[in-house]
Amino acid sequence: MNIQKVLDEKVKEAVSAIYGIALPTVEFQPTRKDFEGDVTVVVFPMLRHVKGNPVQIGEQIGTYLKKEVSEVSGFNVVKGFLNISISDSFYLSFFNKVKDNDEFGLIAVQDDAVMVEYSSPNTNKPLHLGHVRNNLLGYSVAEILKASGKKVYKTQIINDRGIHICKSMLAWQRFGNGETPESTGLKGDKLVGNYYVAFDKAYKEEIAELVAKGVEKEVAEKEAPILLEAQKMLQKWEAGDEEVVSLWKRMNGWVYEGFETTYKNLGVDFDTYYYESDTYLLGKDVVADGLEKGVFYKKEDGSVWIDLTDEGLDEKIVLRSDGTAVYMTQDIGTAIQRVKDYPDVNGMVYTVGNEQDYHFKVLFLILKKLGFTWADKLYHLSYGMVDLPSGKMKSREGTVVDADDLMEDMTQTAAAISEELGKLEDYSDAEKKELYKMIGLGALKYFILKVDPKKRILFDPKESVDFQGNTGPFIQYTYARIQSILRKAKETNVERAALVEVSELHLKEKELIKQIQLFPETIQLAAENYSPALIANYTYDLVKEFNSFYQQVSILGEEDVKKKDFRVQLSQKVGNTIQSAFKLLGIDVPERM
Numbered sequence: 157m158n159i160q161k162v163l164d165e166k167v168k169e170a171v172s173a174i175y176g177i178a179l180p181t182v183e184f185q186p187t188r189k190d191f192e193g194d195v196t197v198v199v200f201p202m203l204r205h206v207k208g209n210p211v212q213i214g215e216q217i218g219t220y221l222k223k224e225v226s227e228v229s230g231f232n233v234v235k236g237f238l239n240i241s242i243s244d245s246f247y248l249s250f251f252n253k254v255k256d257n258d259e260f261g262l263i264a265v266q267d268d269a270v271m272v273e274y275s276s277p278n279t280n281k282p283l284h285l286g287h288v289r290n291n292l293l294g295y296s297v298a299e300i301l302k303a304s305g306k307k308v309y310k311t312q313i314i315n316d317r318g319i320h321i322c323k324s325m326l327a328w329q330r331f332g333n334g335e336t337p338e339s340t341g342l343k344g345d346k347l348v349g350n351y352y353v354a355f356d357k358a359y360k361e362e363i364a365e366l367v368a369k370g371v372e373k374e375v376a377e378k379e380a381p382i383l384l385e386a387q388k389m390l391q392k393w394e395a396g397d398e399e400v401v402s403l404w405k406r407m408n409g410w411v412y413e414g415f416e417t418t419y420k421n422l423g424v425d426f427d428t429y430y431y432e433s434d435t436y437l438l439g440k441d442v443v444a445d446g447l448e449k450g451v452f453y454k455k456e457d458g459s460v461w462i463d464l465t466d467e468g469l470d471e472k473i474v475l476r477s478d479g480t481a482v483y484m485t486q487d488i489g490t491a492i493q494r495v496k497d498y499p500d501v502n503g504m505v506y507t508v509g510n511e512q513d514y515h516f517k518v519l520f521l522i523l524k525k526l527g528f529t530w531a532d533k534l535y536h537l538s539y540g541m542v543d544l545p546s547g548k549m550k551s552r553e554g555t556v557v558d559a560d561d562l563m564e565d566m567t568q569t570a571a572a573i574s575e576e577l578g579k580l581e582d583y584s585d586a587e588k589k590e591l592y593k594m595i596g597l598g599a600l601k602y603f604i605l606k607v608d609p610k611k612r613i614l615f616d617p618k619e620s621v622d623f624q625g626n627t628g629p630f631i632q633y634t635y636a637r638i639q640s641i642l643r644k645a646k647e648t649n650v651e652r653a654a655l656v657e658v659s660e661l662h663l664k665e666k667e668l669i670k671q672i673q674l675f676p677e678t679i680q681l682a683a684e685n686y687s688p689a690l691i692a693n694y695t696y697d698l699v700k701e702f703n704s705f706y707q708q709v710s711i712l713g714e715e716d717v718k719k720k721d722f723r724v725q726l727s728q729k730v731g732n733t734i735q736s737a738f739k740l741l742g743i744d745v746p747e748r749m
Contacts, residue, residue: 159227159242160184160195167197170220175206192232193239194670200236210236244661247669252655254672255729261675261736263305269500272298274507275312275424279411280324281349283418284556285615286509289542289604292742294507295424296605296688297537299740301505304683309498310427313490316408317433318483320352322389325403326382327351327358337410343417343560344410358382394480418559423597423742428497430490436481439489442526443474451525462522472518487519488526495530503533505686510538510610537686540612542604562617566596569621570629577623579749591746595629596621598743602628605741606692626696628743631734634699636749637706638731644712645724656722664705668726671701675733679740688741695737702730 164182171179183201187193197217199210206213211233218231218238229243254260274294277283283291295310302308315321328351337344359382366376377383392400419425443460446452452460452474460475474484495501506516516536523531544557571592574580580588603620607613623629661669674694682690711727714720735745 159246162225162227163195163197163221163240166221166225167217169224170217171202171206174216174220177205179205187239191234191237191239192230192241194242194666195240197238197240198236199233199238214238244659244666247661247666248656248658250673251669251726251729255656255725258732258736260733261679262303263679265302265307266305267307267500268305268502269307269309269498270301270503270505271309271311271494271498271501272301272505272507273311273313274298275419275426276315276508277312277415278315278318278320279345279348279408280320280352281556282343282345282414283559285542285544285559285562286556288422288559288562288600289539289613290507290509291419291422291424292601292604293537293539293609293688294505296691296741297505297507297686299742300679300682300688300691303679303740306683307500309501310425311430311494312426313430313432313435313486314412315432315483315486317393317404317436319386319390321404321408322386322393323355324348324351325400325407326386326389327355328407329403330358337413343414344412345414345418346558346560348407348411355382355386390480391478421563422559423744430493432486432490435489435493436486437489438493439485439487440475440481442488442492443485446474446526451522462518462525464518464521467521469514469518469521472522474522483515484519484522487515488522491519491523491534492528495528502530503535505535505537507537507539510540512536513538535686537609539609542613542615544615563597563600566600566617566621567593568596569617570596570599573621573623573629583748591749594744594746595632595749598628598632598738598745600628601741601743602631602692605688606696608689609687626693631695631699631738632743632745633749634702635731635734635738635745636747638702638727638734639747641711641724641727642731648712650712650724651717651721652725653718653721656725657718658722662709664701664709665723665726668698668701668705668730671698672729672733675737682740691737691740695734695741698730698733698737702727 163184167182168179171177179202181201183198185196185198187196197214199214199217202213203210214233214236218233218240221228221240222231227243227246228240230241232239272294274297275283275287275291277287298308298310328348331354332351335347337347340347342350359380362380362382363373363376366380367373371379389400393404443452446462447454447460452462454460455477457477458479459473459477461471461473463471465471472484473482474488476482491504494504508516513536516534516538520531520534520536523534571588574588574592574595580591583591599620600617603615604613606626620627621629623633675698678690678694682688705726709723711723712720714723738745
């Protein structure tokens with residue numbers, strides 16, 4: 157039972173009974189900590205409909221509620237705020253209903269399906285810190301949508317074709333001497349990434365040579381021989397040249413194996429994969445069809461465009477003059493293919509950085525102009541970049557933070573801090589290793605996910621592994637503390653009643669139950685806003701409330717058997733809620749710490 161729904165109905169009933177007026181809406185907010193009460197009705201908005209003194213109006217409504225609503229135990233009015241106290245019996249009744257429900261807050265999957273795209277890497281380099289935010293965000297949003305009752309398909313589009321791939325391939329042909337992941341001991345994605353950097357180095361050297369010969373820099377950038385050769389390789393690939401396609405398959409195969417290792421270590425998964433090399437052809441067909449229908453137009457050089465100036469945008473190319481596809485071509489084809497493959501999908505979420513905001517505005521508008529009604533259900537989950545204290549990352553210059561290295565560094569940082577705290581004497585080496593990984597990854601994931609997706613992040617590994625404050629390890633530590641309480645309760649044979657039998661609540665117990673109550677609506681809110689930050693910060697608030705309860709209320713030291721049992725069960729419910737919330741963020745919690 158949602159007390160706010162009951163109060164909403166009864167406040168409207170009170171206004172109707174006292175003033176003969178139908179009140180359209182009631183505004184609620186949590187009661188401020190310095191006032192007595194649990195729920196506050198804001199009277200001021202009512203003055204548009206009810207004439208009078210806000211304090212007097214509040215008093216009259218409060219008197220009505222006290223008489224008509226059994227859950228209301230009292231009220232007070234401060235200026236235009238009606239603070240309502242809810243009876244302990246209401247909170248205890250709620251707790252008894254949910255305490256053994258492991259699915260609390262989660263809604264059974266409905267028919268409404270949504271597809272969430274994330275990761276979507278290029279196959280010319282390993283995953284880096286930017287990809288980590290993308291993967292964590294997309295995976296968590298998918299899990300939250302699932303918890304909110306949606307059927308979810310997790311997917312990605314692998315950008316396995318294009319000039320960037322040809323750059324790595326050409327550099328490997330020129331400088332690789334036939335080396336492979338096996339011969340070098342390198343992960344395949346790292347090996348291929350090295351050649352992307354090698355191409356850029358050779359390209360810059362050729363530009364410098366041309367400029368030294370008197371060629372304008374802009375011309376040199378377009379006419380450097382190695383770039384012209386990469387462009388020729390792309391044309392050969394699109395024409396199906398056997399030798400080029402064979403090398404492309406081989407090098408992409410190395411990369412996919414490397415990616416899978418990274419995804420497994422990061423704890424993310426996918427239901428289905430799409431490849432640009434498949435979908436760009438469908439995109440080209442759609443462009444040809446749209447050209448006939450007048451959605452697109454052709455320029456003198458043969459390139460195909462769309463004019464979106466009437467919509468406040470500009471002209472956008474959808475096919476190059478040489479007939480090769482651009483990203484937009486592929487994205488048009490991919491969206492159409494997904495709807496064909498999954499007819500039950502009623503929405504798609506694209507997890508892509510905010511530097512692509514314009515691209516997705518254009519994509520969604522093109523799909524609408526092509527007549528696809530489902531284009532209204534497309535959403536760009538735009539997120540800010542991740543910066544390091546040392547500055548911005550650049551792939552082609554090899555100055556990115558590698559995802560695998562980052563995860564390893566986080567584990568090492570967690571190990572160093574845990575050893576300093578020195579509470580792991582009875583752990584085996586294997587247990588320590590597992591725990592360090594859990595803490596390190598938990599720190600990384602929480603640090604990234606607690607921030608609103610739209611905001612840019614300055615990532616500081618040391619700060620993220622702090623065992624105090626709004627961090628993953630702090631929340632993991634509280635969960636482990638609760639498990640310790642439960643183990644001791646079992647050892648001392650604390651009896652567990654089917655229904656808790658206390659009649660009065662300590663203020664801290666009440667606050668904790670109120671926080672637990674917020675979990676279902678937080679999931680729905682996070683799903684509506686595509687924001688794991690709402691789940692992360694809810695969990696932090698729950699943990700803060702538990703620690704305050706833990707410090708001020710005796711649990712296992714309580715002499716009253718019924719109170720002790722209730723406090724143990726309340727602790728357990730908090731632990732379960734932390735675990736459920738962290739699962740939505742893709743974070744594991746340790747039984748001991």
